[in-house]
Amino acid sequence: MTDPKNRHPGKLRRVRIDPLTRVEGHGKVTLLLDENDHVIQARLHIVEFRGFEKFIQGRPCEEVPVLVQRLCGICPISHLLAASKAMDQLAGVEQLTPAAEKQRRLLHFGQVLQSHALHFFYLAAPDLLFGFNSDAQQRNVMGVMEHHRDIALKGIRIRKYGQEVIRVIAGKRIHGTGPLPGGMNKPLTTDDRDYLLTDIDQTVHWCQEGLALIRNIYLGNPEYHSRFAVIRSNFLSLVRQDGALELYHGGLRARDAEGKTLFEQVDYHNYGHYLREEVKPWSYMKFPYIHSLGSEAGWYRVGPLARINNCDFIPTPLSEQARQEFMEHSGDQPVHASLAYHWARMIEAIHCAEAIRELLQDPELLGTDLLVEGTKQQEGIGVIEAPRGTLFHHYQVNEEGLVEKANLIVSTTNNNQAMNEAIRQVAADYLDGHTLTEGLLNHIEVAIRAYDPCLSCATHALGKMPLQVELYGADGERLDRLVKRNCE
Numbered sequence: 077m078t079d080p081k082n083r084h085p086g087k088l089r090r091v092r093i094d095p096l097t098r099v100e101g102h103g104k105v106t107l108l109l110d111e112n113d114h115v116i117q118a119r120l121h122i123v124e125f126r127g128f129e130k131f132i133q134g135r136p137c138e139e140v141p142v143l144v145q146r147l148c149g150i151c152p153i154s155h156l157l158a159a160s161k162a163m164d165q166l167a168g169v170e171q172l173t174p175a176a177e178k179q180r181r182l183l184h185f186g187q188v189l190q191s192h193a194l195h196f197f198y199l200a201a202p203d204l205l206f207g208f209n210s211d212a213q214q215r216n217v218m219g220v221m222e223h224h225r226d227i228a229l230k231g232i233r234i235r236k237y238g239q240e241v242i243r244v245i246a247g248k249r250i251h252g253t254g255p256l257p258g259g260m261n262k263p264l265t266t267d268d269r270d271y272l273l274t275d276i277d278q279t280v281h282w283c284q285e286g287l288a289l290i291r292n293i294y295l296g297n298p299e300y301h302s303r304f305a306v307i308r309s310n311f312l313s314l315v316r317q318d319g320a321l322e323l324y325h326g327g328l329r330a331r332d333a334e335g336k337t338l339f340e341q342v343d344y345h346n347y348g349h350y351l352r353e354e355v356k357p358w359s360y361m362k363f364p365y366i367h368s369l370g371s372e373a374g375w376y377r378v379g380p381l382a383r384i385n386n387c388d389f390i391p392t393p394l395s396e397q398a399r400q401e402f403m404e405h406s407g408d409q410p411v412h413a414s415l416a417y418h419w420a421r422m423i424e425a426i427h428c429a430e431a432i433r434e435l436l437q438d439p440e441l442l443g444t445d446l447l448v449e450g451t452k453q454q455e456g457i458g459v460i461e462a463p464r465g466t467l468f469h470h471y472q473v474n475e476e477g478l479v480e481k482a483n484l485i486v487s488t489t490n491n492n493q494a495m496n497e498a499i500r501q502v503a504a505d506y507l508d509g510h511t512l513t514e515g516l517l518n519h520i521e522v523a524i525r526a527y528d529p530c531l532s533c534a535t536h537a538l539g540k541m542p543l544q545v546e547l548y549g550a551d552g553e554r555l556d557r558l559v560k561r562n563c564e
Contacts, residue, residue: 087111093517096524098199098216100150101531105499105520113510118503120496120524122361122531129482137166137456137473138257144469144484145251148533150194152251153187153242154462154487155533158469160255161325161458166473167257168450175443176259181324182435183245183254184460188323189279189428190238191463192380192421195528196286197231200418203522204293209515227289230282234425237279241432244268259447266442273436280394280429287398287422294419295405303505305414305498305523308333310366310376311385312490314461317341319388321399321427323461329386330366330376335410338366344459347468353485361492361531364485375493378465379527380420385410392434395427414498414526421528452477462487464528486533498523 087110094104101122108117132143141159145152157180164172172180202215205224214223221228239249245264246252254260294300310333314326327341328350342350354363354371365374376382384403390396402411402419411420435441458469465487472481502523507516 088116091512091517093520096521096531098202098521098525099529099531100148101529101533103524103529103531105524107503107507107520109512113508113512115503115508118496118500118520119358120492120499122359129484132482133479135479137163137471137477137479140471140479140482141255142251142253147486148530149250151187151191151462151464151530151533153183153246154460154467155469156246156255157184157187157324158458158460158462158467159471160257161460162456162469162471163255163257163458165456165458166453166471166477168453169258169448170450172259172448173443173445174440175263176446176448178435178438178441179245179260179264179446180255182264182432182441183242184324185428185432185435186238186241186245188238188461188463189283189425189432190235190242191528192425192428193231193234193238193286195463196290196418196421196425197228197234199528200525201227201231203518203525204290204418208518208522209513212514212518215518230286234279234282234286234429237275238428241272244272256447258449261446263444263446264442269436269442272432276429276433276436280426280433283422283426283429284394287419287426290418290422291401294415300415301405301411301413304519305502305526306412307414307494307497307501308412309494309497310338310369310374311382311410312366312376312378312466313383313386314344314459314466315341315387316391321383321387321390321395321424323383323424323428325460328459328466331386331410333410333412335385338368344468345457347457347459347470351485353489359492362485362489363492364490365493375497376490377494378487378490379417379463380424381411381414381417382465383461384420384423390423390427392427392430394430395423398423398426414494414523417526417528464488464530465490486530488527488529488531488533491527491529495524495527495529498526 089109091107092104096103104121106119107115110116128144128147132140141156144159145156147155198217201220206215243249246254310330312330314322315329316322316326328344329340330338332338339350350367351364352367365371384399390399455472460467467487468485470483471479474480499520502519506519
């Protein structure tokens with residue numbers, strides 16, 4: 077698109093999509109249009125500021141996991157587990173007991189399952205079932221419940237099962253406990269295990285039906301994979317040492333748009349050597365990139381699409397079969413269509429349900445040896461594949477165990493540049509030169525929703541939050557304005 081600096085500012089018209097709907101958190105999109113309704117600029121703005129990296133400083137490190145999970149009510153378990161993995165390192169523990177690790181994995185699979193169900197059936201399905209231009213009064217979860225009741229109920233039941241997994245292990249569906257530095261706080265009982273086994277086969281089946289739904293929708297609309305928000309990018313995710321899809325623990329793998337490996341099995345403790353973060357003045361969300369490629373070419377995508385593109389196989393049978401079909405559709409090349417995130421998301425949902433079933437049948441899950449002790453350290457880094465993508469938690473503590481420094485790179489932050497690229501492409505292809513309607517503007521939101529952004533988690537950018545103070549007179553005229561760009 078044309079640089080707005082080359083246009084006369086008096087001839088540009090600003091259009092805002094504020095607030096963004098059917099996403100977690102608060103954000104907006106601004107479009108700059110010229111006198112002929114041509115789109116000059118499209119930007120995603122994050123308008124919240126959370127500051128967790130700052131106000132946990134000085135707190136005992138043992139408190140950090142339960143504090144940082146308050147970043148979000150949708151993906152608290154992801155933050156709880158990423159921070160807990162960092163706390164393991166601060167406690168000097170490199171390997172958990174089998175029972176403790178399998179409990180954590182079970183907890184994590186429950187989290188990813190319920191989150192994927194929430195996004196696909198509650199937030200994305202209205203667009204996919206009714207159409208991007210459909211009546212906004214119908215294009216919501218209540219409309220899905222009214223016109224596609226069976227689909228809506230499947231989503232509710234899958235999500236409920238994932239939340240029950242979380243409740244059994246963490247005590248509550250949202251903001252529970254469980255992980256401790258070096259392990260877990262209580263064993264899983266046989267009764268709890270048997271309770272979770274009751275509905276797991278049905279949950280796997282419901283996930284398969286959800287996968288069939290999105291597969292048919294995606295393949296039945298050629299525009300979804302040939303035109304709409306199709307952007308070429310690098311991809312980043314964790315993978316197991318043998319190249320398998322890995323959601324809890326693994327090495328970092330990055331591939332370029334052609335599928336060529338950029339780096340492989342990188343110990344995530346060294347993430348700082350491979351990734352950098354850029355800050356821009358119009359958003360509180362940072363812009364990460366691969367250091368060796370630079371900020372212009374080094375941005376990447378994370379999340380279900382990145383994980384399916386990056387892995388060599390999925391270690392559960394139904395999801396691996398689904399992955400193979402997904403990749404065959406692209407000729408075994410990376411898939412770049414943003415709406416393919418929904419297909420990849422449901423492949424992962426099946427994987428989580430299958431993995432839960434396997435863990436519930438593993439006798440080691442019921443073990444009572446749950447804690448390991450070690451020699452305390454002063455730096456800990458925890459990385460996990462949250463539902464929305466790779467999540468980094470990095471902490472430094474002093475000799476008393478008080479947090480001195482924290483850095484969080486959350487999944488949505490990793491996807492920041494990708495979302496901006498997607499909305500620019502959609503604005504250029506669908507909005508440019510047209511009189512804007514609600515349906516056309518919804519195309520922008522559809523592109524953003526494909527990434528399942530959690531904007532509450534992503535609002536950090538410490539040290540770059542601008543403070544603006546404006547003084548207005550009684551007649552409404554602005555008398556003075558003060559801007560401080562670097563508030564700390």
